Amino acid sequence: xxxxxxxxxxxxxxxxxxxxxxxxxxxxSGHPGGSLSCTDILTVLYFHEMRIDPNNPQWxxxxxxxxxKGHCAPALYATLAERGFFPVEELPKFRSIESFLQGHPxxxxxxxxxxxxxxxxxxxSAAVGMAMAGKLDKKDYRVYVILGDGExxxxxxxxxxxxxxxxKLDNLTVFLDHNGLQIDGKITEVMSPEPVVIxxxxxxxxxxxxNAHDYEQIIDAIAKAKSTKDKPTIIVAESIKGKGVSxxxxxxxxxxxxxxxxxxxxxxxxxDAYLAELEVE
Amino acid sequence: MAENTNxxxxxxxxxREAYGAALAEFxxxxxxxxxxxxxxxxxxxxxxKKKYPERFFNIGIAEGNMMAIAAGFATCGKIVFASxxxxxxxERACEQIRNSICYPRLNVKIGATHAGISVxxxxxxxxxxxxxxxxxxxxxxxxICPADAVETRHAVKAAIEYxxxxxxxxxxxxxxxxxxxxxxxxxxxxxxxxxxxxDVTIIATGLMVHEAIKARELLEKEGISARVIxxxxxxxxxxxxxxKAAEETGAIVTAEEHNMYGGLGSAVAEVLVENCPVPxxxxxxxxxxxxxxxxxxxxxxxxxxxxxxxxxxxxxxEMKGKKRL
Numbered sequence: 001x002x003x004x005x006x007x008x009x010x011x012x013x014x015x016x017x018x019x020x021x022x023x024x025x026x027x028x029s030g031h032p033g034g035s036l037s038c039t040d041i042l043t044v045l046y047f048h049e050m051r052i053d054p055n056n057p058q059w060x061x062x063x064x065x066x067x068x069k070g071h072c073a074p075a076l077y078a079t080l081a082e083r084g085f086f087p088v089e090e091l092p093k094f095r096s097i098e099s100f101l102q103g104h105p106x107x108x109x110x111x112x113x114x115x116x117x118x119x120x121x122x123x124x125s126a127a128v129g130m131a132m133a134g135k136l137d138k139k140d141y142r143v144y145v146i147l148g149d150g151e152x153x154x155x156x157x158x159x160x161x162x163x164x165x166x167x168k169l170d171n172l173t174v175f176l177d178h179n180g181l182q183i184d185g186k187i188t189e190v191m192s193p194e195p196v197v198i199x200x201x202x203x204x205x206x207x208x209x210x211n212a213h214d215y216e217q218i219i220d221a222i223a224k225a226k227s228t229k230d231k232p233t234i235i236v237a238e239s240i241k242g243k244g245v246s247x248x249x250x251x252x253x254x255x256x257x258x259x260x261x262x263x264x265x266x267x268x269x270x271x272d273a274y275l276a277e278l279e280v281e
Numbered sequence: 282m283a284e285n286t287n288x289x290x291x292x293x294x295x296x297r298e299a300y301g302a303a304l305a306e307f308x309x310x311x312x313x314x315x316x317x318x319x320x321x322x323x324x325x326x327x328x329x330k331k332k333y334p335e336r337f338f339n340i341g342i343a344e345g346n347m348m349a350i351a352a353g354f355a356t357c358g359k360i361v362f363a364s365x366x367x368x369x370x371x372e373r374a375c376e377q378i379r380n381s382i383c384y385p386r387l388n389v390k391i392g393a394t395h396a397g398i399s400v401x402x403x404x405x406x407x408x409x410x411x412x413x414x415x416x417x418x419x420x421x422x423x424x425i426c427p428a429d430a431v432e433t434r435h436a437v438k439a440a441i442e443y444x445x446x447x448x449x450x451x452x453x454x455x456x457x458x459x460x461x462x463x464x465x466x467x468x469x470x471x472x473x474x475x476x477x478x479x480d481v482t483i484i485a486t487g488l489m490v491h492e493a494i495k496a497r498e499l500l501e502k503e504g505i506s507a508r509v510i511x512x513x514x515x516x517x518x519x520x521x522x523x524x525k526a527a528e529e530t531g532a533i534v535t536a537e538e539h540n541m542y543g544g545l546g547s548a549v550a551e552v553l554v555e556n557c558p559v560p561x562x563x564x565x566x567x568x569x570x571x572x573x574x575x576x577x578x579x580x581x582x583x584x585x586x587x588x589x590x591x592x593x594x595x596x597x598x599e600m601k602g603k604k605r606l
Contacts, residue, residue: 060357060358064356066353106384106385107356107385108385108386114356115352115353115356115381115385116380116381116384116385118380119376119377119380119381121345122345122349122352122377122380122381123349125345125346125348125349125350125352125353125377125381126349126350126352126353126356126381127353128346128349128350128353129349129350129351129352129353129354129355129356129357130353130354130356130357131353132338132350132353132354133314133353133354133357133358133359134357136314136335136336137357156343156345156346156349156377159341159343159345159346160346160349160350162341162343163340163341163343163346163350166341167338
């Protein structure tokens with residue numbers, strides 16, 4: 001990958017991560033861990049891959065994105081703001097009564113949000129409906145989803161996967177944010193959905209396993225998904241919950257806990273240091 | 282009988298059949314998409330499927346998935362009809378309807394057939410008696426419960442024209458056609474006065490409109506003048522017609538094939554107590570599950586009859602001017 005392009009991704013992702021920390025810090029609630037784990041995927045989708053127009057969020061031919069793990073709204077909002085759908089100044093008002101930034105994504109409130117989510121398992125079904133509509137209308141837009149790995153415990157996810165394979169939705173690409181943690185602990189201890197790859201294959205999907213924080217791998221996987229015919233693709237993205245903030249990485253406690261002032265400052269300092277490093281490179 | 286009804290018609294048509302026929306009739310609109318969950322032969326969406334197979338999608342036995350898929354279609358400009366039995370539509374897929382359809386106010390119409398105990402032989406597991414209460418309590422949801430085939434046809438047309446969620450409550454049982462297509466007028470959210478009356482008003486929905494019409498005739502024989510109102514749109518309910526009836530007749534009886542909580546009786550009571558309190562009686566299922574049997578004896582056993590409406594009408598009249606009965 002071009003070095004400048006790689007640097008661009010890193011910068012956007014780091015800015016998004018800073019926003020995430022500040023959103024949950026100011027709201028004194030929200031979900032930093034899973035937001036940080038899917039940040040790099042969102043960065044590639046919104047700053048490289050998706051056919052979108054921030055000035056025309058309802059453009060009928062746009063690519064769609066559904067955050068099925070809707071609690072990671074801080075990451076989606078930060079990405080949309082950085083991409084120009086609304087001012088970044090709105091982000092610290094996340095979850096407050098004077099803001100349109102609802103605790104979970106609301107399509108009628110937030111420009112750029114294609115589907116209201118938050119209740120796990122439903123977003124992927126809605127994305128299946130969007131992909132079916134695209135096929136019916138013979139449109140070439142694509143539909144992207146980020147699914148949580150704990151979310152796999154919802155039976156509806158498997159109903160949606162069955163339907164997507166049945167209707168040969170090759171215009172649908174799902175990222176599994178496979179960070180291995182959910183509120184009550186490790187997914188393998190709470191209620192294991194493993195082995196996921198074999199299950200996805202058995203459900204008739206094209207399956208690609210990547211590192212969720214490697215931009216080149218994300219881009220390659222999307223390219224493979226786009227060239228796969230008659231099958232939906234799931235990209236099993238091996239991720240680190242809390243990625244980018246040292247003390248949050250792989251810590252189950254940071255699923256839905258906001259940082260205090262000191263923790264916030266430390267997280268921002270780490271991310272600022274990384275941004276400075278990028279400038280020097 | 283009122284001029285615009287014809288109770289003597291012999292041909293019986295279930296509202297689910299009229300629903301399927303209307304989908305096929307109005308299905309030429311390319312925006313219309315019909316989804317079903319393996320019940321298309323029973324919900325009658327197969328009538329649409331035969332005519333427009335490219336816009337019919339079977340989602341299999343997965344009602345929650347179907348509702349969220351319907352929502353996804355709707356975000357792409359489609360007018361989506363998602364059908365199943367009322368018990369699986371309103372109740373199995375309750376939260377999907379709430380979060381994926383009502384909250385974003387998406388253009389999804391839920392064609393819920395086999396509502397109420399007139400489902401008959403299948404028994405309580407398949408007889409939704411709570412669905413209107415559940416749907417009524419969701420913001421952005423609307424409810425239409427048509428009384429016959431003609432009203433159903435117009436309800437489907439109105440649902441297509443309305444931009445937002447609609448719950449269409451439909452039945453399995455064949456019913457006489459009471460309305461005349463040539464002069465029937467459907468207004469979303471407006472009740473229809475089927476006959477004028479001055480002593481009491483019977484407000485009914487769905488198949489209980491038929492019983493209300495019979496009850497009016499029985500009351501007339503006893504010298505009691507009963508007004509009959511058909512409330513096809515249970516939400517938003519026609520407040521004006523209810524308040525006017527309370528003011529002019531001073532007593533109200535509601536009749537519905539639904540549990541006594543949350544349905545038409547509750548909706549009318551809410552309007553009355555806030556605007557014009559008058560004696561009121563509810564003819565409904567008395568907080569019980571249904572059971573297997575032929576529809577007619579079941580309706581008898583559960584008190585969903587003209588005779589029971591007559592009893593309740595007299596009680597309501599008796600209460601006029603009294604603090605309690």
